[in-house]
Amino acid sequence: MITLKGAAVSAKIKEQVEELLKGNTGRIPKLAIVRVGERPDDLSYERGALKKMAAFGLEAECFAFPEDITDQDFKKEFSQINESRDIDGILLLRPLPKQIREQDIERMIDPQKDLDGISPINIAKVFAGDDSGFAPCTAEAVVEVLKANEIPLTGKKVTLVGRSMVVGRPLSMLLLKENATVTICHTRTENLKENCRNGEILIAAAGRAKMLDASYVKEGAVVIDVGINVDENGKLCGDVDFDTLEGTASMATPVPGGVGAVTTAVLAKHLVLAACCRRDTV
Numbered sequence: 001m002i003t004l005k006g007a008a009v010s011a012k013i014k015e016q017v018e019e020l021l022k023g024n025t026g027r028i029p030k031l032a033i034v035r036v037g038e039r040p041d042d043l044s045y046e047r048g049a050l051k052k053m054a055a056f057g058l059e060a061e062c063f064a065f066p067e068d069i070t071d072q073d074f075k076k077e078f079s080q081i082n083e084s085r086d087i088d089g090i091l092l093l094r095p096l097p098k099q100i101r102e103q104d105i106e107r108m109i110d111p112q113k114d115l116d117g118i119s120p121i122n123i124a125k126v127f128a129g130d131d132s133g134f135a136p137c138t139a140e141a142v143v144e145v146l147k148a149n150e151i152p153l154t155g156k157k158v159t160l161v162g163r164s165m166v167v168g169r170p171l172s173m174l175l176l177k178e179n180a181t182v183t184i185c186h187t188r189t190e191n192l193k194e195n196c197r198n199g200e201i202l203i204a205a206a207g208r209a210k211m212l213d214a215s216y217v218k219e220g221a222v223v224i225d226v227g228i229n230v231d232e233n234g235k236l237c238g239d240v241d242f243d244t245l246e247g248t249a250s251m252a253t254p255v256p257g258g259v260g261a262v263t264t265a266v267l268a269k270h271l272v273l274a275a276c277c278r279r280d281t282v
């Protein structure tokens, strides 16, 4: 089995970023990471994103707020970040605590700074197959991993586990655009195993530590693990039990070191694109 490492894909994206930045005489593009609370997967994303921005020569600032911040206070803080001339792009870590109306924030965020595709305008573009906006970074990262490793998508059966707005749904649209035949599974799916075993490409984004082992995988399938979970020993792990795949899957992404590393590279690319759109100096 071949391990599909995120670093190689990230390096290709870095070259694109360097190309976009060529001749840049203006300010260095700057990312704002907005976090409420201390969820471990948010912290992992934040760490990964900060490292990636530094490695790509981009700026980043974290804005962290307490778990119990009120809806009103958060909106005030968020508006300031949204309107700041200093900031080219925003990553809002989600989900937000219940007292904050996430829907209002989705409508508030400047679509040109919305690097993770949460505004209705960007979502509509993903749905329509229009790539002039920003798709959620993780969904785009999965397609980047498949393309960079020359895994054909046209006509292929792809099974996705998860239907969230950050991974499953937008990813299904990006895969459709690539002419794949997509099956989306969720908690109400009957015969999950059968559906998974039907996929020539299996993509796990359920957020359940090691829930899929080799018995869910078709012989020779490509397995992409999006899950970022913490196991009983406090270590990061995916939705797939990677150690069982040898002899069944043909290729698989590890966690950490797989899709996560590409997600942060796509985020960096989106940041530079956002900065380029805002001013012609970059």
Ligand SMILES: NC(=O)C1=CN([C@@H]2O[C@H](COP(=O)(O)OP(=O)(O)OC[C@H]3O[C@@H](n4cnc5c(N)ncnc54)[C@H](OP(=O)(O)O)[C@@H]3O)[C@@H](O)[C@H]2O)C=CC1
Residues within 6 Å of the ligand: 041, 138, 161, 162, 163, 164, 165, 166, 167, 168, 185, 186, 187, 188, 189, 192, 205, 206, 207, 208, 211, 225, 226, 227, 228, 229, 259, 260, 263
């Ligand atoms: N690598 C990366 O770059 C990223 C990783 N992540 C990680 O990916 C995972 C998923 O994230 P996210 O989409 O936000 O999570 P959500 O909890 O929002 O969604 C999980 C989805 O998986 C489905 N699901 C959960 N359990 C099962 C099950 N036992 N059987 C079938 N379907 C199931 C849910 O179904 P239903 O709709 O019926 O509830 C839901 O659609 C998390 O571990 C997260 O940390 C997220 C973003 C980026």
Ligand SMILES: Nc1nc(=O)c2c([nH]1)NC[C@@H]1CN(c3ccc(C(=O)N[C@@H](CCC(=O)O)C(=O)O)cc3)C=[N+]21
Residues within 6 Å of the ligand: 041, 042, 043, 044, 045, 047, 048, 049, 092, 093, 094, 095, 116, 137, 138, 166, 228, 236, 255, 256, 257, 258, 259, 260, 261, 263, 264
């Ligand atoms: N609006 C929003 N969009 C998201 O995409 C989103 C989110 N909120 N909330 C949290 C989850 C989780 N997530 C990760 C992405 C990359 C790494 C990542 O870079 N991981 C490195 C390890 C980094 C480390 O822990 O040091 C790796 O997998 O190699 C981790 C986690 C995105 N999520």
